[in-house]
Amino acid sequence: MKILITGGAGFIASHLVDALISAGHKVSVLDNLSTGDIYNVNKAANFYEVDILDSFKLKSIFEFEKPDLVSHHAAQTSVRLSEESPTNDVSTNVIGTLNILNLCLTYKVKKIVFSSTCAVYSEPSYLPMDEEHPIDPKSIYGLSKYTAENYIRFFSKSSHLKYTIFRYGNVFGPRQNPLGEAGVVSIFTGQMLNGIRPVIYGDGNKTRDYVFVNDIVMANLNVLDVAGDNQTFNLASGKEISDFEIFSSVRNSIGIDVEPSFANIRKGEAERVSLSIKKANEILRWEPKTLLDQGILEVVRSIKK
Known part of the structure; x- marks a missing residue:
């Protein structure tokens, strides 16, 4: 399978790149290296230093790579910076995601896997929080990630594009x-x-709620085919x-x-x-090891x- 990973020089996504290449997939990596490290990128991957806000460069990469699946990890992830500069946070997490979504439709990508966050939830009404827990982000970061989630769901309803959304705990x-x-x-x-x-x-x-990065990678591998299509899952330890x-x-x-x-x-x-990781366990047969x-x-x- 041809897989394109945004933010692939970063902490979580670089581990996923390694696992995908080991499994025999053809992987391309996009990263602007603002927080990612080029030394994290597997040499067997095609690497592009590009910002997801640069729609012109993104288009040429999608045209060349023609991925079957996109794993979208590129994001502004700092709660502090989201409060200091909401515009920059929204630009990367919302506009950047829209750029990726538009290209997924143009180049007939079959599926997008989106790394979201438990920061979308409100203060707990109950614990552990499941995927139906009330949404009321306490940070601009959480709000921008939830907005991106909703754009993904909206685009999927009116197109061929399937999705899986993961809400990570503290990886x-x-x-x-x-x-x-x-x-x-x-x-x-x-x-x-x-x-x-x-x-x-x-x-x-x-x-x-802490979860080790290798366990997060395994969940991402589990949804490469039809598993978890058009669903949202918590990934954590519970x-x-x-x-x-x-x-x-x-x-x-x-x-x-x-x-x-x-x-x-x-x-x-x-x-x-x-x-709560019950849903991921039941549908994806996933649990942290x-x-x-x-x-x-x-x-x-x-x-x-």
Whole structure:
């Protein structure tokens, strides 16, 4: 199968590129390298340094590659930056997605797989949150991703284009930037290894639902054919893990004696997150295999290198 991956130099998508190439697929990668790293890109993939807002260049790539499936990971993912510059956030996450959708229709792409986020949900009305949970994003980032979801659904209704939407929990693993805003496992690891006292925003009891990147890749592989057509799935572990639990696990994996400092919780962050993965389990036969401590140990080893 010919597969085009946007954001393919990034943390999650670069792992997916590796898996697809190992499975024998022909893969092309689009990335503007604003946050992605060229060294993450498998040399067997066709790589194009291009922004998804550049519709002219995108058109020439689609014309040449003629993909069967598009896996759309390119996005502005920083909650902080979405609040500082809503226009830039919407440009990438909404207009960029529309550019990809228009080309999918023009070049008769069979299916688009979209990486969305649990940030589309409101503060929990119940836990774990399933895909029918009320939508009320607390951040502009969450709002722009949900808007992109709805454009995908709208385009699909009036065309041949099938879709699968994944709402990711907190994905962690090797290649996640330890200097970025997102990815507390990598951030804590990088700080501790460099003798920096990590900061926990809030009192340490804020929870998230963590899932290892290899498990996310497996779910993406499961929907390459008709599985999950025109459906939305949560991908996570189904468990609430507190910031302090993450801190403690990283500290134990490194084997140092350090205590965190605390700061005010940041704007746009939910207090609690836990996602139901029942639907993905029943329809896609997917469930995460990597234990939290095992995954954190892999992150520590990768950053030490």
